Amino acid sequence: MSEVAVRPAHIVGVVPGSIAEEVGFEPGDRLVSINGDRPRDLIDYRFLCADEVLELEVLGKDNKTYTIEIEKDYDEDLGLEFESALFDGLIQCNNRCPFCFIDQQPPGKRESLYFKDDDYRLSFLYGSYLTLTNLTQREWDRIAQMRLSPLFVSVHATEPEVRSRLLKNPRAAKILENLAWFESQRLQIHAQVVVCPGINDGAHLERTLLDLAQFHKRDTPAVISAAVVPVGLTRFRPMEDELIPVSREKAQEVIAQVQTLQAKFQAQLGSTFAWLADEWFLLAGVDLPSEAHYEDYPQIGNGVGSIQLFLREFDAAAEALPQRISPQKSLTWVVGNAVERAFQPIVQRLNQVEGLDVQMVALASEYWGQTMTVTGLLTGQDLLRSLSHRDVGDAILLPSLMLKHDDTCFLDDMTVEQLEAELNVPIWIVRDVDELVERCAEPAADLVVEPVTEPVTEPAVESAIGLNQQRFEHA
Incomplete structure (x- = not known):
């Protein structure tokens, strides 16, 4: 992956009553550097802004450059909101997973629906899943140096040939080496396994979950939890793919298989560890586990326990x-x-x-x-x-x-x-x-549409907020 130039961070909002408002920041300004360093992303911005004395280089919306000096309490937030969490561009995915939601859409829709991200920063900031196949050594070093943990990793299979088949990428075969690296660095991940019938189910699924559980046994487990989710397919997927939908019978089979392993993990690890997405029970036509089953909801982003939590x-x-x-x-x-x-x-x-x-x-x-x-x-x-x-x-x-x-x-x-x-x-x-x-x-009067107006604190690319395999799995 080639290096991408760091662009000034585009400011789209200023929190009322904040330091940023007090010193005169306005939407449309661009943050160039903090104490001489150009932040690559929101992670750098937060790290650099932790100091008590800041010198900011700012490109105003009038295209003039300003230097602003600020004294503040340690870790006090400036109150700036940015157009994107990434100032140097998105790390894109080079895998060709047949179940990727991005490739299961019709053509001609808004451009952001077709962004394929595999960016560890979005994983750290927002819990989106990445495969670890698109990282340069520079990024691995940064993860270790800045202690970016936990990350959320799409594992799918731990057997090298099976994972390479699923991701259509020979680098995918190194997943056990990747997990060993996290363990050596005392960093953590949450794992995801998208079950594709006939490819990574059955004995392959058992092997994957047992392998992942081997990384859960220390005081700081490298793999905190694993979610098992069914593959989601649409009528727009490429007809040449090898995927088949999850049937009612397959859902019942996977539930029985994983529940047997859950009992084993509870006895050995003191945790259920491997979690079934709610959709398995809906597909199988059986009752969901009780709310008490889900411990502290470690895989809520994958729809594990989301229904019980909603209730x-x-x-x-x-x-x-x-x-x-x-x-x-x-x-x-x-x-x-x-x-x-x-x-x-x-x-x-x-x-x-x-x-x-x-x-x-x-x-x-x-x-x-x-x-x-x-x-x-x-x-x-x-x-x-x-x-x-x-x-x-x-x-x-x-x-x-x-x-x-x-x-x-x-x-x-x-x-x-x-x-x-x-x-x-x-x-x-x-x-x-x-x-x-x-x-x-509330009263029935004045019924009007109210658009969503939450602060812009998430990345601007839709692929980072769930328009990938996760979006299929939770209600």
């Missing part, structure tokens, strides 16, 4: 529900059909409020060609097709994870505003359980 959080938030609301209100809550059964208790509780009628509409995605779909993969076209001839009541409750971060754009490039106009009904975006409850409990 627990709802129970807590539901205490704020009134006994009745007036005037009466009818709402439609749209989710993926993967969670239809699990979320029935939520709908039942909401409808105990006198004057409130909540209808859950659980959809599969015709757009992706799936019979079972997690909520985050539903598109505007899916919603328009399913809701256009349905009485949706006063408003639609729309989970924000269907949308591009900090925007109102679905995966098919339709916007919430376009969908609202087509359906001629207000759409309420809900970001979490608390907001779901608030929306249901």
Whole structure:
């Protein structure tokens, strides 16, 4: 990988009342250096800004260069928000995994949907998964020097020939050497295994989990946990690939296999260690484990325990529900059909409020060609097709994870505003359980679209916020 020039960091926001506001920073300014060092990314920025005395070189939005001296408390944040977490560009992926979501999309959509990242910095900052096959020695050295841990690693298989087959990259064969390096440096990872029937399942899956468990046995385990997730396929995937969908029978087989290993790990390691994504149980048509099973939810980003955690959080938030609301209100809550059964208790509780009628509409995605779909993969076209001839009541409750971060754009490039106009009904975006409850409990007046307006603190590339294999696996 060739070196990429470090660009000045583009500032898009200044926190009110912060040091940055006090000294006059404005959106559009660009941060060039801190005490003479050019930060490559948000990691460097945070490290360099920890000092008590800072000399900042800034390129103003007027294209003039300024030098700003700041004295502050150690580790006090400046209050700057950046366009991207990476100032020197994205480390792109050179693997050709047949199950990669990026390659399972139709052409012609927004450019950011096709970015293939394999960047350890996004893994450290935001928990996105990387393969470790795209790192230069300089990056390995930086991980060790700056103690960037834990990282999140797509392992898939520990047998060299199997992993190389999956990633279509001979460098993938070095995964056990990579894990030994983390162990020698006393650094940690969370591992992910995407199960592709006929390739890395069965005896290969058992070998992988047993190998990973060997790195969990010290005071600072190199592998903290492992998640086992089913491969997700769409109708747009290349027809020449060798993948087959996970069947109900395969899901039941994998659950039984991993649960046997979980009992062994509990006895040997004192932890379940290897975790099954919720989707396995939904595919198999069996009940989810109890909430107590998930310990401290080490693999929540892979949809391991996300349903039970959502139900627990709802129970807590539901205490704020009134006994009745007036005037009466009818709402439609749209989710993926993967969670239809699990979320029935939520709908039942909401409808105990006198004057409130909540209808859950659980959809599969015709757009992706799936019979079972997690909520985050539903598109505007899916919603328009399913809701256009349905009485949706006063408003639609729309989970924000269907949308591009900090925007109102679905995966098919339709916007919430376009969908609202087509359906001629207000759409309420809900970001979490608390907001779901608030929306249901608040008065029905002034129903309007409210775009997501969270601070820009995450990377601008969508591949870094879940539009990869992870996006398939959790609701």
